[in-house]
Amino acid sequence: SVSDVVLSALPLPFCNSPTMIVMVGLPARGKTYISKKLTRYLNWIGVPTKMFNVGQYRREAVKIYKNFEFFKPDNEEAMRIRKACAAAALKDVAAYFSKEQGQVAVFDATNTTRERRTVILSYAKERGYKVFFVESICDDPEIIAENIKQVKFGSPDYVDRNVDEAMEDFVQRIDCYRASYMPIDDEKDRKLSYIKIFDVGSRYLVNRVQDHIQSRIVYYLMNIHVTPRSIYLSRHGESELNLSGRIGGDSGLSPRGQKYANALAAFIHGQNIRELKVWTSHMKRTIQTAEALGVQYEQWKALNEIDAGVCEELTYEEIQQNLPQEFALRDQDKYRYRYPKGESYEDLVHRLEPVIMELERQENVLVICHQAVFRCLLAYFLDKPADELPYLRCPLHTVLKLTPIAYGCKVESFFLNIEAVNTHRERPVNVDVNRNPEDALQTVPDHI
Amino acid sequence: MNSAPVCMTNCPTLIVTVGLPARGKTYISKKLTRYLNWIGVPTREFNVGQYRRECVKIYKSFEFFRPDNEEGLKIRRQCASAALNDVRQYLTEEGGQVAVFDATNTTRERRETIIQFAEQNGFKVFFVESVCEDPDVIQENIVVSLGSPDYTNCNTEEAVEDFMKRIKCYENSYETLDEVLDRDLSYIKIMDVGQRYLVNRVLDHIQSRIVYYLMNIHITPRSIYLCRHGESELNVNGRIGGDSGLTPRGKEFGKKLSQFILEQGISDLKVWTSQMKRTIQTAEALNVPYEQWKVLNEIDAGVCEEMMYEEIQDHYPLEFALRDQDKYRYRYPKGESYEDLVQRLEPVIMELERQENVLVVCHQAVMRCLLAYFLDKTAEELPYLKCPLHTVLKLTPVAYGCKVESISLNVDAVDTHRERPEVGITHTHTHTHTHTHTHTHGTTELHCASAKCTIMQRITSWNEQVYCKASLLLRLLFEGIFRLLLYRTAEAMKGRRSELNLRRCDKAFVHGAHALPGELSRCPCKAKALKT
Numbered sequence: 001s002v003s004d005v006v007l008s009a010l011p012l013p014f015c016n017s018p019t020m021i022v023m024v025g026l027p028a029r030g031k032t033y034i035s036k037k038l039t040r041y042l043n044w045i046g047v048p049t050k051m052f053n054v055g056q057y058r059r060e061a062v063k064i065y066k067n068f069e070f071f072k073p074d075n076e077e078a079m080r081i082r083k084a085c086a087a088a089a090l091k092d093v094a095a096y097f098s099k100e101q102g103q104v105a106v107f108d109a110t111n112t113t114r115e116r117r118t119v120i121l122s123y124a125k126e127r128g129y130k131v132f133f134v135e136s137i138c139d140d141p142e143i144i145a146e147n148i149k150q151v152k153f154g155s156p157d158y159v160d161r162n163v164d165e166a167m168e169d170f171v172q173r174i175d176c177y178r179a180s181y182m183p184i185d186d187e188k189d190r191k192l193s194y195i196k197i198f199d200v201g202s203r204y205l206v207n208r209v210q211d212h213i214q215s216r217i218v219y220y221l222m223n224i225h226v227t228p229r230s231i232y233l234s235r236h237g238e239s240e241l242n243l244s245g246r247i248g249g250d251s252g253l254s255p256r257g258q259k260y261a262n263a264l265a266a267f268i269h270g271q272n273i274r275e276l277k278v279w280t281s282h283m284k285r286t287i288q289t290a291e292a293l294g295v296q297y298e299q300w301k302a303l304n305e306i307d308a309g310v311c312e313e314l315t316y317e318e319i320q321q322n323l324p325q326e327f328a329l330r331d332q333d334k335y336r337y338r339y340p341k342g343e344s345y346e347d348l349v350h351r352l353e354p355v356i357m358e359l360e361r362q363e364n365v366l367v368i369c370h371q372a373v374f375r376c377l378l379a380y381f382l383d384k385p386a387d388e389l390p391y392l393r394c395p396l397h398t399v400l401k402l403t404p405i406a407y408g409c410k411v412e413s414f415f416l417n418i419e420a421v422n423t424h425r426e427r428p429v430n431v432d433v434n435r436n437p438e439d440a441l442q443t444v445p446d447h448i
Numbered sequence: 449m450n451s452a453p454v455c456m457t458n459c460p461t462l463i464v465t466v467g468l469p470a471r472g473k474t475y476i477s478k479k480l481t482r483y484l485n486w487i488g489v490p491t492r493e494f495n496v497g498q499y500r501r502e503c504v505k506i507y508k509s510f511e512f513f514r515p516d517n518e519e520g521l522k523i524r525r526q527c528a529s530a531a532l533n534d535v536r537q538y539l540t541e542e543g544g545q546v547a548v549f550d551a552t553n554t555t556r557e558r559r560e561t562i563i564q565f566a567e568q569n570g571f572k573v574f575f576v577e578s579v580c581e582d583p584d585v586i587q588e589n590i591v592v593s594l595g596s597p598d599y600t601n602c603n604t605e606e607a608v609e610d611f612m613k614r615i616k617c618y619e620n621s622y623e624t625l626d627e628v629l630d631r632d633l634s635y636i637k638i639m640d641v642g643q644r645y646l647v648n649r650v651l652d653h654i655q656s657r658i659v660y661y662l663m664n665i666h667i668t669p670r671s672i673y674l675c676r677h678g679e680s681e682l683n684v685n686g687r688i689g690g691d692s693g694l695t696p697r698g699k700e701f702g703k704k705l706s707q708f709i710l711e712q713g714i715s716d717l718k719v720w721t722s723q724m725k726r727t728i729q730t731a732e733a734l735n736v737p738y739e740q741w742k743v744l745n746e747i748d749a750g751v752c753e754e755m756m757y758e759e760i761q762d763h764y765p766l767e768f769a770l771r772d773q774d775k776y777r778y779r780y781p782k783g784e785s786y787e788d789l790v791q792r793l794e795p796v797i798m799e800l801e802r803q804e805n806v807l808v809v810c811h812q813a814v815m816r817c818l819l820a821y822f823l824d825k826t827a828e829e830l831p832y833l834k835c836p837l838h839t840v841l842k843l844t845p846v847a848y849g850c851k852v853e854s855i856s857l858n859v860d861a862v863d864t865h866r867e868r869p870e871v872g873i874t875h876t877h878t879h880t881h882t883h884t885h886t887h888t889h890g891t892t893e894l895h896c897a898s899a900k901c902t903i904m905q906r907i908t909s910w911n912e913q914v915y916c917k918a919s920l921l922l923r924l925l926f927e928g929i930f931r932l933l934l935y936r937t938a939e940a941m942k943g944r945r946s947e948l949n950l951r952r953c954d955k956a957f958v959h960g961a962h963a964l965p966g967e968l969s970r971c972p973c974k975a976k977a978l979k980t
Binding site: 186190209351 | 627631643644645646647648649650653656659660663664742743788791792799802
């Protein structure tokens with residue numbers, strides 16, 4: 001048919017022009033932090049995004065970093081190298097869009113001069129890319145010092161410097177940029193699309209949001225924060241249906257599951273968490289698990305387990321017996337495969353997006369959910385791609401504690417010492433629709 | 449140290465508009481109120497101008513607003529106080545969650561008064577300032593303001609002149625929200641109808657949602673077309689849900705729809721469908737690109753999928769009755785409720801706000817939810833809105849509301865609308881027939897075979913046959929037994945309801961994209977104390 005059918009579980013309109021997100025700001029203003037986070041979020045919701053860090057290019061060009069003198073504005077040799085690096089990065093952006101079907105490129109550099117930004121704007125205009133600037137402005141010395149500590153000391157530039165030397169050098173590096181720093185001007189640049197973030201999010205100035213993706217980016221940026229906190233992810237305690245190897249359904253906890261709930265309560269109390277929020281789904285097994293904690297909890301329908309449609313409450317053996325072709329199709333593309341009258345992992349990501357947005361807004365949260373849901377949330381925090389997501393290991397009776405640090409997430413795993421069935425099914429070797437049952441059921445975990 | 453209530457995360461929010469006349473404050477207030485109510489946050493707007501009109505019955509001229517008009521100032525202050533009083537009542541006694549205080553609030557002094565009022569009562573304050581210098585936009589807005597009762601007896605020229613002078617009265621004392629002086633306040637400043645926004649100190653989820661919403665709405669003229677898929681095979685068989693294809697009449701509708709769209713001559717029309725066959729087949733007939741949204745899929749009727757209402761009555765009479773008691777909140781077993789539907793449609797509404805001309809080809813329950821948003825219908829009315837097949841609704845935002853044009857494309861179809869039945873001892877239910885002419889009846893027509901009749905129906909027909917006293921006694925006896933059964937059923941329903949309630953209330957809100965996470969329920973059910 002003539003129609004350009006866009007199959008989209010996600011409400012992202014078919015967008016023809018790719019978007020360049022261009023960071024602006026002095027060093028240690030969180031540009032790379034924002035770039036990485038934004039890239040992770042956009043990829044998770046299904047928008048192919050890639051980050052281009054000009055500092056990386058510079059490190060590849062100038063193998064060894066001596067000191068801040070490289071960044072002095074009168075260092076002509078260095079200036080040439082830096083310009084070349086920016087140009088190389090732009091070329092790679094173009095290649096990403098044209099050859100790799102990228103949709104968004106995050107151009108992470110200081111971009112502090114009007115001149116540099118003009119170069120980028122012309123480059124984009126020539127090729128029909130939209131440009132959205134993200135400027136981070138911060139003069140709070142404490143925040144800047146914290147940033148430097150968190151990420152700069154670990155940088156390859158300072159790998160063999162002690163902490164004090166590194167700090168001193170970095171401060172002078174910032175000074176090199178300061179003199180020529182021209183922030184986006186609200187008058188002169190009023191035709192540009194941008195968001196200015198002041199003081200790590202206490203204030204925002206948003207100008208000329210052009211389209212849906214920019215609107216989503218703005219919403220996301222306005223919801224993230226850097227206050228230290230931890231997110232605890234856990235599945236419900238072992239359920240009756242788990243025991244019999246059946247998927248889905250809405251059964252209650254088994255005796256061991258109940259034990260887990262109590263152990264979880266003890267664990268949580270032991271962690272001494274400030275102002276913990278507890279979230280569950282609408283299904284019995286998560287609610288029963290939360291009940292044991294003796295604290296207030298919120299139920300989210302969006303946290304319900306993936307809907308297995310016609311396969312609800314079947315064992316894998318039964319699915320193989322009754323719907324062998326479906327079973328094979330699922331193994332072929334577990335992320336996109338949608339159960340008849342049910343959902344796919346891709347659908348799940350879509351319905352979990354408000355959960356992620358709220359998790360970003362919140363501080364300490366314990367989420368009690370289900371295997372597929374857990375995998376989706378974990379993939380977001382650990383930046384796992386779609387083909388790995390459905391095979392992430394999320395065993396019962398184990399709590400994962402995620403603590404954002406530097407540019408990523410520290411993960412601590414706590415098994416609470418209460419036995420449970422294994423519900424993890426690896427991808428079998430043979431995914432052909434005509435495979436024999438033994439091949440299909442090769443990786444099914446044991447059950448009653 | 450004061451004894452004012454401490455502001456906790458679950459405290460109500462007072463949204464305060466700021467801006468000169470004709471800057472779109474009332475437009476924003478009404479729209480925001482409508483959106484918040486639709487997503488389930490009880491919200492009400494308080495327009496101080498209304499209070500003034502009630503106080504000063506007849507509006508004479510702009511002189512009332514002159515800054516040196518002592519009498520006028522006194523009245524205006526009183527009106528603001530009265531409005532604030534009503535705000536307090538709404539938020540503390542009537543279960544309101546958000547109040548929108550719609551007035552100019554152009555001086556720092558007035559805003560300070562409001563802030564103190566909020567502090568005393570434990571309300572959070574969020575300012576929404578609209579700043580605009582574009583004369584064209586202001587001119588357009590004035591036209592809307594001229595629709596106000598203040599100007600019913602003026603001719604347009606006089607009215608415009610008076611209104612301009614009215615604006616002047618405020619201009620000199622206007623103190624805009626200042627980046628430095630007001631840096632501790634929470635606010636959004638909307639500049640030039642949304643070209644630019646300044647957002648300061650967003651405190652919580654609801655403020656974040658409000659900001660997101662305000663940043664997505666626009667006033668560019670456009671129309672939204674809502675229609676259902678063409679008549680489907682399951683429609684014709686009187687069955688709900690499922691994923692069937694179009695009947696020949698349904699396909700005919702697709703063709704007529706295509707013609708209609710062409711005739712409308714819409715520039716840049718976006719077409720959206722669900723991921724179900726019947727909407728996709730309808731859109732196919734249009735021969736234009738279209739987008740499929742899973743969230744536009746019809747309400748999931750769970751165990752009742754593909755059943756006829758009669759079959760539901762037979763197999764699940766309790767469920768059937770429960771649904772009629774609260775069609776908005778009732779959730780089909782293993783399915784969804786209208787309330788769930790609203791929550792999953794929220795991104796659609798947000799995107800509809802961002803877009804311009806859009807045609808949405810969807811389903812009965814989905815269309816009811818979308819329509820309720822645009823026409824500000826309550827949760828009670830929503831599940832009974834009429835959305836017949838083969839009819840396009842053209843919604844055009846105008847002034848503070850929405851103009852609706854209903855265009856039937858003259859292709860016959862079954863009627864799938866089921867009115868709210870009267871629920872009582874003689875349980876009434878409607879029948880929809882499966883032939884070309886369909887009627888829905890509001891009262892019982894005892895067509896069903898007696899073997900399938902429930903005990904309730906049997907008693908009614910017994911009634912009709914009995915005349916003598918002895919029989920009367922027997923009848924009373926039967927009714928007594930029946931009442932007992934009904935009572936026990938009702939108790940069971942109540943138990944189930946309270947179980948649902950318990951799940952919902954014992955802890956915070958049943959969550960959705962629209963509920964307020966991190967906000968504790970304000971319901972009277974007990975809540976266990978936070979122990980950690």
